[in-house]
Amino acid sequence: MVATLAAEPTRAPRHESITRPTTPAGERRHHVLAGARAMAPWLVGVVPFGLVIGVSAAQADIPTLAGWLTGPLIFGGSAQIATIQLLDGGAAPAVAIAAGLAVNLRLVLYSATMARRWQGMPRWWQAVAAALLIDPSLAVGVDGYERAATPRQAHLHYMGGAVALLAAWMAAITVGATLGTALPEALHLELVIPLFLIGEVVPRLTSRATNWAVGVAVALGVIGTWVPLHLGALLAIGGGLVAALVTDRAETADAAGAGGTER
Amino acid sequence: MSAWIVIVAVGAGSYLFRISMLVLASRVGLPPVIERAARHAVPVSFAALAASALTEHLADAGAALAPAIAVAVAVVAVRRTGSPHAALAAGLPTLWVLSAVLPA
Numbered sequence: 601m602v603a604t605l606a607a608e609p610t611r612a613p614r615h616e617s618i619t620r621p622t623t624p625a626g627e628r629r630h631h632v633l634a635g636a637r638a639m640a641p642w643l644v645g646v647v648p649f650g651l652v653i654g655v656s657a658a659q660a661d662i663p664t665l666a667g668w669l670t671g672p673l674i675f676g677g678s679a680q681i682a683t684i685q686l687l688d689g690g691a692a693p694a695v696a697i698a699a700g701l702a703v704n705l706r707l708v709l710y711s712a713t714m715a716r717r718w719q720g721m722p723r724w725w726q727a728v729a730a731a732l733l734i735d736p737s738l739a740v741g742v743d744g745y746e747r748a749a750t751p752r753q754a755h756l757h758y759m760g761g762a763v764a765l766l767a768a769w770m771a772a773i774t775v776g777a778t779l780g781t782a783l784p785e786a787l788h789l790e791l792v793i794p795l796f797l798i799g800e801v802v803p804r805l806t807s808r809a810t811n812w813a814v815g816v817a818v819a820l821g822v823i824g825t826w827v828p829l830h831l832g833a834l835l836a837i838g839g840g841l842v843a844a845l846v847t848d849r850a851e852t853a854d855a856a857g858a859g860g861t862e863r
Numbered sequence: 864m865s866a867w868i869v870i871v872a873v874g875a876g877s878y879l880f881r882i883s884m885l886v887l888a889s890r891v892g893l894p895p896v897i898e899r900a901a902r903h904a905v906p907v908s909f910a911a912l913a914a915s916a917l918t919e920h921l922a923d924a925g926a927a928l929a930p931a932i933a934v935a936v937a938v939v940a941v942r943r944t945g946s947p948h949a950a951l952a953a954g955l956p957t958l959w960v961l962s963a964v965l966p967a
Contacts, residue, residue: 641948662866673874678912683873693865700873704880706908711884712901715893718885730881735909739947742905788958790920791930792951795937797913799950802941804906813903814910821914825922836911844903845896
C-alpha cells in the first residue's frame with residue numbers, strides 16, 4: 601500500500617518518523633496516539649468551530665437535539681452550518697437537503713483518495729473509517745500513509761486521529777449547545793482552519809498539474825463566494841480538478857511526443 | 864418534524880458519499896479518471912475551502928490587510944520549513960500583531 605503512494609504528489613520530507621519498534625500492544629497504542637497527536641493542531645481551529653455550531657444549533661428554530669445530531673450524522677462543519685441556517689431560515693426541506701449534500705459532495709473525492717489505501721481491510725473497519733472521513737482526518741490520514749512503514753501502522757494512525765477529532769468535535773458542540781459561549785474576537789480563531797488548510801496545500805505544490813489546479817481552485821473559490829447555497833467551494837473544487845486533469849493529460853502528451861522525437 | 868428528516872437525510876447522503884468510492888473500488892475498481900482526480904484531491908479541495916473561507920471572512924470583517932499579510936507570511940513559512948504547522952505558528956501571531964497595530 602505504501603508503494604502505491606508514489607502516485608501522490610511528492611511532499612517535502614518531515615523531520616519526524618511515525619515508526620518506532622515496540623511490543624505489539626505498545627506499538628498499536630503508539631501509532632494510535634501518534635495519530636491523535638497529529639490531530640491536535642487541527643483541534644485549535646476545530647473546537648471553536650464546534651462551539652459556534654453548538655450555539656447555532658441551540659439558538660436556531662429547530663429542536664436542540666436535532667441540531668446536536670448534525671455532529672455525529674453529518675460530521676462536517678460547513679454542511680452542518682448550511683443545514684442549520686437554512687432550517688432556521690425556514691427554507692424548504694429539499695433546499696436544505698440539497699445545500700447540505702452539495703457542501704459535502706467533496707467527500708466522494710476523499711473516499712476515492714482512501715479507497716486504494718483501505719482495500720483489503722474488513723468491511724466493518726472500512727464502514728467505521730469512512731464515517732470519520734472529513735478534511736482534518738483526511739489530512740492526518742494521508743500524512744500517515746505517506747510516512748508509515750507499513751499499512752497497518754497507517755491504519756492505526758488514521759483511526760487515532762479520526763477518533764480524537766470526533767471526540768473533540770462532539771464535546772465542543774455539546775458545550776456550545778448546552779452552555780453557550782463567547783469566544784474573544786481578538787483571537788481571530790475563525791482563521792485557524794483556513795491557515796491550517798494553506799499549510800496542507802503549500803508543501804504539495806510540487807508539479808505543474810497541482811500548481812495549475814490549486815491556482816484555478818483558489819480563483820474560483822474567491823469568485824464562488826457569491827454563488828448561492830454554499831455551492832462556490834464545490835464549483836472551485838470541480839474547476840481545480842478539471843484543470844489538474846487537463847494539465848496532466850497535456851504533460852503526458854508532451855512526454856509521449858518527446859519520447860517519439862528521441863526515437 | 865421536517866428538521867429531523869432533513870438532518871437524517873443529509874447525514875445519510877453524506878455517509879453514502881464517504882463510502883461510495885470504497886464500494887466502487889471493491890466491486891469494479893476505480894475509473895482511471897477518478898484515480899487521477901483523487902491524486903489532486905487534498906491540495907485542490909483544501910485550496911478551494913481556504914480561499915472560500917478567507918474571502919467570506921474578508922468580506923465580513925472589512926479590514927483585509929492584516930489577514931492578507933498573515934496568509935502571505937503563512938505561505939512563506941511553510942515554503943521555508945516544509946512543515947504545514949508553520950502556517951499556523953507564523954500566520955496567527957502575525958494576524959494578532961497586525962490587527963492590533965493597523966487601523967480597522
